[in-house]
Amino acid sequence: MTKQTADNPNNQMVNSYTPFPARIDDILVETEDGNLKTFRIVLENQKDISKWNHVPGQFAMLSLAGRGEIPIGIASSPTEKGRILFTVNRAGVVTKALHQMETGSRIGVRGPLGNGFPVDSDLKGKNIVIIAGGFAFTTLRATLVYMLANRDNYGKITVIYGARTPGMLLYRDELKEWAGRNDLEVHVTIDSEAPGWDGLVGFVPTIAGEVAPSPENAAALICGPPIMIKFTMPPLEKIGWTDDQVYLSLENRMKCGLGVCGHCNVGPVYVCKDGPVFTREQVQRLPVEF
Amino acid sequence: MNEKFILRKDHLTGFLRKLSKGHRLVAPVRNRYGDLMFQVIDSLETTDLDLSEQAQESPKAFFLPQEEVLFSYEASGGIYDFRPINNSEQTVYFGLRSCDISAILYMDVIFLRSPRDDHYMKKRKDSILISIGCNTPGENCFCNATRTGPFLEYGFDLQFTDLGDRFFVESGRARGDEIFSEWPQFFHPVTEEDVRLQYQLALEAKAGFRRQIHVEPAFSKLRDDAVDTAVWREMASRCDGCGGCAYICPTCTCFTIFDRMESTETGKRIRAWDSCTHAGFTRMAGGHNPVDMKIDALRRRFMHKLYYDYSAFRRPSCVGCGRCVDMCFGGVDIVKFIDIVCAGTRKRTRDSRRILGDLLLEAGLISRTDLEKALSRQADTGEALGKILMDLGLVTCAEILGVLSLENM
Numbered sequence: 208m209t210k211q212t213a214d215n216p217n218n219q220m221v222n223s224y225t226p227f228p229a230r231i232d233d234i235l236v237e238t239e240d241g242n243l244k245t246f247r248i249v250l251e252n253q254k255d256i257s258k259w260n261h262v263p264g265q266f267a268m269l270s271l272a273g274r275g276e277i278p279i280g281i282a283s284s285p286t287e288k289g290r291i292l293f294t295v296n297r298a299g300v301v302t303k304a305l306h307q308m309e310t311g312s313r314i315g316v317r318g319p320l321g322n323g324f325p326v327d328s329d330l331k332g333k334n335i336v337i338i339a340g341g342f343a344f345t346t347l348r349a350t351l352v353y354m355l356a357n358r359d360n361y362g363k364i365t366v367i368y369g370a371r372t373p374g375m376l377l378y379r380d381e382l383k384e385w386a387g388r389n390d391l392e393v394h395v396t397i398d399s400e401a402p403g404w405d406g407l408v409g410f411v412p413t414i415a416g417e418v419a420p421s422p423e424n425a426a427a428l429i430c431g432p433p434i435m436i437k438f439t440m441p442p443l444e445k446i447g448w449t450d451d452q453v454y455l456s457l458e459n460r461m462k463c464g465l466g467v468c469g470h471c472n473v474g475p476v477y478v479c480k481d482g483p484v485f486t487r488e489q490v491q492r493l494p495v496e497f
Numbered sequence: 498m499n500e501k502f503i504l505r506k507d508h509l510t511g512f513l514r515k516l517s518k519g520h521r522l523v524a525p526v527r528n529r530y531g532d533l534m535f536q537v538i539d540s541l542e543t544t545d546l547d548l549s550e551q552a553q554e555s556p557k558a559f560f561l562p563q564e565e566v567l568f569s570y571e572a573s574g575g576i577y578d579f580r581p582i583n584n585s586e587q588t589v590y591f592g593l594r595s596c597d598i599s600a601i602l603y604m605d606v607i608f609l610r611s612p613r614d615d616h617y618m619k620k621r622k623d624s625i626l627i628s629i630g631c632n633t634p635g636e637n638c639f640c641n642a643t644r645t646g647p648f649l650e651y652g653f654d655l656q657f658t659d660l661g662d663r664f665f666v667e668s669g670r671a672r673g674d675e676i677f678s679e680w681p682q683f684f685h686p687v688t689e690e691d692v693r694l695q696y697q698l699a700l701e702a703k704a705g706f707r708r709q710i711h712v713e714p715a716f717s718k719l720r721d722d723a724v725d726t727a728v729w730r731e732m733a734s735r736c737d738g739c740g741g742c743a744y745i746c747p748t749c750t751c752f753t754i755f756d757r758m759e760s761t762e763t764g765k766r767i768r769a770w771d772s773c774t775h776a777g778f779t780r781m782a783g784g785h786n787p788v789d790m791k792i793d794a795l796r797r798r799f800m801h802k803l804y805y806d807y808s809a810f811r812r813p814s815c816v817g818c819g820r821c822v823d824m825c826f827g828g829v830d831i832v833k834f835i836d837i838v839c840a841g842t843r844k845r846t847r848d849s850r851r852i853l854g855d856l857l858l859e860a861g862l863i864s865r866t867d868l869e870k871a872l873s874r875q876a877d878t879g880e881a882l883g884k885i886l887m888d889l890g891l892v893t894c895a896e897i898l899g900v901l902s903l904e905n906m
Contacts, residue, residue: 223581223615224567224568224616224754224766224768225567225568225579225581226579228576228577228578228579270577272570272572272577272756272764273572273756273758273761273764274756275754275755275756275766276754276766277782296783298781298782298783299781299782299783300782301782302782311575313572313575313576313577314577315577315579458781459779459781459787460778460779460780460781462752462753462754462768462771463752463754463768465612465614466610466612467607467608467614467750467752468751468752468753468754468768468771469750469751469752469771469773470751470753470771470778470779472797472801473787474800474805475805475808475809494797494800
């Protein structure tokens with residue numbers, strides 16, 4: 208039922224509300240509160256697998272029989288073939304049910320949807336700063352993994368990632384691995400001192416102010432709670448960063464993911480279809496409700 | 498296209514019978530409660546069509562049903578399978594009004610821009626749209642202001658005009674021409690007199706609107722962010738969030754999607770009408786709601802219909818059918834909103850404390866000296882200006898009400 212066409216460069220699924228059948232291949236509890244789990248998903252049908260191609264920053268609808276659908280950012284890079292990762296916070300009806308599922312359970316996946324980060328166009332050849340707070344690191348993980356797999360396409364890459372406590376950091380093993388690389392600068396911070404933590408301590412905006420590189424030929428990708436984004440901007444602006452260099456990923460209530468159902472509509476845009484990735488310059492032009 | 502013929506009224510039933518062979522026929526019928534509704538006509542022998550006025554509801558539900566099954570699923574053991582469902586039938590729609598056609602054209606934009614909505618597209622491909630122009634606009638109609646009627650230039654397959662004992666029929670699409678050539682026995686050539694009469698009726702219809710709604714000035718006010726917060730607050734306080742305006746609106750297409758379980762293994766995924774005035778329309782899992790207050794939801798609603806859609810499509814998504822006017826018992830309809838916005842901004846140019854005084858001055862009921870006297874007393878006592886003027890014996894209560902109602906017109 209689905210088809211991809213040439214006039215649909217972002218690999219948006221055309222023409223269907225029907226998900227791809229999929230199964231949960233692996234589940235990893237990410238955080239100490241048990242509220243965040245990463246689900247490794249494998250599509251059931253070979254034709255769906257060969258068709259699946261996403262851009263970091265896109266999302267998909269996860270479907271649970273009898274429960275409904277939810278939009279979740281894709282946490283894996285398209286370079287990680289054969290698996291799709293979703294890191295899901297337990298928050299509502301569907302995510303609660305998903306968290307109770309076991310390896311081997313069947314779900315539906317509809318996507319990829321929306322527009323991702325412009326990794327193969329505007330971001331190419333630039334110095335990249337990735338700034339993430341809490342569990343908003345997911346699609347930025349996808350982006351980082353993609354960039355590391357295509358390392359020559361980007362200049363200096365800096366990652367600033369913060370969480371409340373060491374136990375609330377996502378992708379801990381990978382953070383360690385990334386910290387050991389010499390083609391990547393990683394700054395991981397937690398909000399306040401904790402036993403056994405010998406890394407950075409302080410809020411993301413503070414750390415960003417200390418380590419952020421020059422805005423020259425650079426782009427920043429920021430995902431996190433609104434309050435974090437709000438306070439991260441002034442230190443960046445102080446050293447010359449402008450809104451058109453800053454990419455944000457918005458979230459909103461969504462039902463269709465195709466720009467039709469109206470739930471995620473903000474002024475002239477639909478977050479699902481026109482986003483979820485926007486430059487801060489675009490976001491600033493949206494009406495006040497955001 | 499643009500072919501014109503005459504269909505005699507006593508041939509209408511025969512024509513519709515032939516045309517709807519192998520199709521479903523949907524047309525306005527008055528039910529036993531007296532409601533005029535679009536209905537599926539099973540038999541033209543036993544059902545009387547009623548073309549006397551605009552139907553109470555638009556035909557929206559035939560293209561976007563209040564509840565529609567997107568697919569059914571089966572989930573048991575190791576499977577979770579989906580079976581798409583086709584909800585469409587070949588249908589002839591007869592007796593649509595210009596506003597109804599315009600609303601369908603709007604829905605086409607929403608559902609058929611990429612990515613296309615296949616459920617809607619199938620229903621549209623399966624439809625023949627036959628409209629009838631409105632010789633006499635209804636009480637709440639204002640399609641003249643939204644430029645969506647009372648007669649249309651395009652959008653219909655066939656457009657009928659009631660010429661008394663006969664219909665003037667014109668085609669707006671190739672499908673309409675096919676109908677002319679397929680059933681030539683029903684269609685007679687038009688005379689010059691028919692053309693003249695049709696033109697005159699369409700002109701008179703334009704002059705027949707009882708309401709004057711300033712849609713384009715309202716757009717300008719919204720664009721310039723010139724709507725006073727007090728207006729939004731007042732409207733929000735009168736809105737009960739019932740969603741009636743969105744349900745009755747022929748261009749409100751927002752929907753929600755949910756699962757309905759039929760057993761532990763089987764169920765259906767359903768889409769159903771939703772409304773932006775419902776609490777929770779924008780609430781996310783975890784409770785955060787970017788459009789939390791009724792006032793924000795209302796602003797979002799009217800901005801969408803009168804500003805953002807206007808900016809995007811050069812026309813508002815309001816088609817001037819006036820149905821929300823009768824629907825909303827709080828008076829939070831689009832007509833009232835436009836009236837208040839346009840009246841309110843006119844007042845805003847003046848010192849607000851002087852509105853009543855200015856009105857009475859303009860009406861010649863008081864002199865400027867009277868007004869200055871009353872205003873200085875108001876500065877001391879803080880009493881309402883109207884009360885002071887009445888206490889001074891300068892005007893009567895009826896005179897005040899008179900100028901205020903003039904102002905609200």
